[in-house]
Structures are given as C-alpha cells and as structure tokens.
Amino acid sequence: xxxxxxxxxxxxxxxxxxxxxxxxxxxxxxxxxxxxxxxxxxxxxxxxxxxxxxxxxxxxxxxxxxxxxxxxxxxxxxxxxxxxxxxxxxxxxxxxxxxxxxxxxxxxxxxxxxxxxxxxxxxxxxxxxxxxxxxxxxxxxxxxxxxxxxxxxxxxxxxxxxxxxxxxxxxxxxxxxxxxxxxxxxxxxxxxxxxxxxxxxxxxxxxxxxxxxxxxxxxxxxxxxxxxxxxxxxxxxxxxxxxxxxxxxxxxxxxxxxxxxxxxxxxxxxxxxxxxxxxxxxxxxxxxxxxxxxxxxxxxxxxxxxxxxxxxxxxxxxxxxxxxxxxxxxxxxxxxxxxxxxxxxxxxxxxxxxxxxxxxxxxxxxxxxxxxxxxxxxxxxxxxxxxxxxxxxxxxxxxxxxxxxxxxxxxxxxxxxxxxx
Numbered sequence: 001x002x003x004x005x006x007x008x009x010x011x012x013x014x015x016x017x018x019x020x021x022x023x024x025x026x027x028x029x030x031x032x033x034x035x036x037x038x039x040x041x042x043x044x045x046x047x048x049x050x051x052x053x054x055x056x057x058x059x060x061x062x063x064x065x066x067x068x069x070x071x072x073x074x075x076x077x078x079x080x081x082x083x084x085x086x087x088x089x090x091x092x093x094x095x096x097x098x099x100x101x102x103x104x105x106x107x108x109x110x111x112x113x114x115x116x117x118x119x120x121x122x123x124x125x126x127x128x129x130x131x132x133x134x135x136x137x138x139x140x141x142x143x144x145x146x147x148x149x150x151x152x153x154x155x156x157x158x159x160x161x162x163x164x165x166x167x168x169x170x171x172x173x174x175x176x177x178x179x180x181x182x183x184x185x186x187x188x189x190x191x192x193x194x195x196x197x198x199x200x201x202x203x204x205x206x207x208x209x210x211x212x213x214x215x216x217x218x219x220x221x222x223x224x225x226x227x228x229x230x231x232x233x234x235x236x237x238x239x240x241x242x243x244x245x246x247x248x249x250x251x252x253x254x255x256x257x258x259x260x261x262x263x264x265x266x267x268x269x270x271x272x273x274x275x276x277x278x279x280x281x282x283x284x285x286x287x288x289x290x291x292x293x294x295x296x297x298x299x300x301x302x303x304x305x306x307x308x309x310x311x312x313x314x315x316x317x318x319x320x321x322x323x324x325x326x327x328x329x330x331x332x333x334x335x336x337x338x339x340x341x342x343x344x345x346x347x348x349x350x351x352x353x354x355x356x357x358x359x360x361x362x363x364x365x366x367x368x369x370x371x372x373x374x375x376x377x378x379x380x381x382x383x384x385x386x387x388x389x390x391x392x393x394x395x396x397x398x399x400x401x402x403x404x405x406x407x408x409x410x411x412x413x414x415x416x417x418x419x420x421x
Contacts, residue, residue: 010062011041017070026115027075028222032215033082034074036208047189050077051196052086053208061189065124072112072121076190079108084212086197087205089138093194096146103141105188106133124189140418143302244399244416245310248378251397251412252314255376256289287321290374290394292363294381295354296329303401303418307380308347315343324372329356332366358382361390368393382406 008016018039022031037053045058055077062070080086085104093100105128112121113129123129133141200208291311293304308325315323323343327334334353338346360379366372376395383398383406396411404415 010057010059013067013070014039014041014057014062014074017067017074020067021071021074024120026120029216029219030075030078030082031222032219033078033212036081036211036215045191047191048073048077049191049193050080050086051193051200052081052084053200053204054196055081056193066122068119068122069124072116072123072127073189075112075121076105076108079111080104080192081212082216083108084209085138086192086194087209089142090194090198092139092142096142097194099142099145099149100138101188101192102128102145103138104192105190106130106141106145107136107138110134126189128188137418139306140302244414247412247414248307248310248397248399249314251376251378251395252289252311253318255395256287256318256320288324288372288374289315289320289322290324290326290367290372290377292326292328292360292377292379293352294329294358294360294379295327295333295352296356296358296382296384304350304352304380305347307378307399308350311378312343312346320375324374325350326363326366327352327354328360328363328366329354330359331356331362335366335370358385359387360385361387364390364392379411383408 045056325336383400383403398413
C-alpha cells in the first residue's frame, strides 16, 4: 500500500501516474487518449469510473493504492476509452450489465498484465484476470462468462461483476439474466458509467469518436517516429470499421425482400400452423435463402451460431419462404431446410457437420445437382480455400472470418474478426 512518507496529494499522485505512463515508451501511442476528457478526484466515487470520455477517481480508493497499482487503474480506464467500450457494447449491456462489465474488464486486464511483467503497472486486489481470455474480444468473453453462469454453483470461481451506475448513483437492482446487482458492487475495482455514456448528445458522441480516432492516429505516428513501433492493436483500430451485422442485413433485405403483391387464394404457410389465415405473396422469385458454413475445422460452432442468430433476426423482418443450411468442407456434409415457422428454431435445431479440407466449389455444384435455386447465398468461411471461389447463379455474400487477405472474385465480401462476433 501507500508508504507513510508520501507527501503528494491524491490529485498530484494521479497526475504523476498519467505523466509516468506518457513517459513510458510502451505507452507513447496512448498519450492522446490520456489527454481526452476530464479527470476528477472526489469523495463519492467508490473506486474509479469512466463514461468513455471522462474519468472519476475516489479519493479513499486512490489513497489505498501503490503507485504501480494506480498506474494500472489509469491504464484500465483509458483502455475503456480507447476501445470505445461504453458505446460499442451498449447492446450487450442491455442484455446483462454485470456480465458486460466483467467481459470488458477481463479483456483489458489481461493485456495490461501481459505488457507489464516488469512491475510498472500492477493490478490492484479484486481485479478480474483470467488467462483464458488472452487475445479475446469482449463478445467472446461475454459468451464464455454466460456459459459459466449456467453451470452449477459451487467450487472456485472468479469475482463477481461491477455495476453500471454513474458515480454517486445508489440505485440497486438485480439483473434479470444473471441475478447479480447493478449497483457497482460484486467484483473488479472500477465502475462503468453506461448511463452517463448514453446521456452524451449525438454531437458529443460524434466529437468524442473523432477525438479518439485522431488520438490513435497521432499516437501511432509519434510512436513510429520514435522507433518504438507503438501498439499493433492501436494500428488495427485505425483501419476503417464496417458493421458486419448491418452489411448482412442490407444484403438479405435487398435480395430477399418480400413479394411483389399478396393474394388470399393461397394461405401463407408461415401463419397457418398458428391458426391464422393470412395472404401469401406472389412473386416470380424463389423465396429461399442458402447459408453455407465452412466446416473445415477453422470455423467453430460459436461463429456459425452468432451469424445464424443475426440471419434469423433479419428473417423475422423479410420472412423468406425457406432457409437452407449447407455445411461443407471438400463436399457438402449436411443439408438442412427450414420452412415457415421452423425458421424460428434454426439456431437451436441445426447440427453442423464436416471437418475436412476447404473447397467451396462443392457448394454451387451441389446446388446445381439438387436443383436448389435460392434468391441469395451467404457463405461463412475463413477464406483459406483451394480450387477457386466457384461459379454461382445467385447473389453471394462472403462472410470471411480472420483473413483480410482473402479476396473472392465474385459476390460481395465482408471481413469479420472473431473479436467482433
């Protein structure tokens, strides 16, 4: 803990921690992020907190930290800002606040710990650290924690999650998903001001995003000039980011958008099973969507499940007559067709099969041999294929995971990292 002979005030110690970090060659690229927003010490913040722009530090909390622990906390809060956690993962927070808080902390803490084997920054007691989560993104960690929560109670476990209240907010409620409190207690050493992040105006959000991007750009430039090389992850953040979910939705709605007109002569099969007599559409197009998953071994069930969940969500809007899943490696190993109400259970019912090589040309060949003529096809793959990209008779969207070098010679491609899923 803090030595008795230390005469610096809490505010001075905090400023010194920031200066120490900016002067460390490992964190030169973080200098701009460290200068964003306001940094406040007060008596009502229990530990430390950020809304993605500003930072708060509790006076009593800082007084109990060593200098190395304080540097760790400052780095932790600024990594939340750097990765735009409180904006990017709002949708996860709405599902389960405590689990989202844990997931964001785990991804940050393992990185800081790995970068500081020299003792420059030391995680305070109560921090969340698990080597399982090294090099993982927040959604992956979120899923793993949720799976752990579904296991029987007892035995060893990680500390609980932090809450999502703003500094000084004493509201307390339990999450309806995991049963943990939303009041800032239960584990970790900081709070996350999700509500404060939501309260930023659209203009403030845009300005903050521009400032963060500019800070990353300038930091990478300075690090490069000084020869430190900077942080590879920071350089990756400079690359244009595409929301793969929106691209997927746009593709499906464009190529599988409803019918030309409706008729009561033929009831819509999607609603007959529920006892409703609804008109069906009349269209010259075949209302079927094909999703072909690469089962060569590099694409796991989790990736397929996440993408199918998004496809199912879009299907709730465009209502395709059928969705066909084709699992393949060097041949099509499974053919599953879901029609009408069956589409609602597609994520739970599917049984992926395969595990050999990667030859996507087997998919269009199989479709031709079996007279499958979809409106569109979505191919999930790592892009490490041989034999070419195939000859397709329908619009194709390639969802390529963790392989930016893969460049299909047909259709539209979106590149996704496992961290984004």
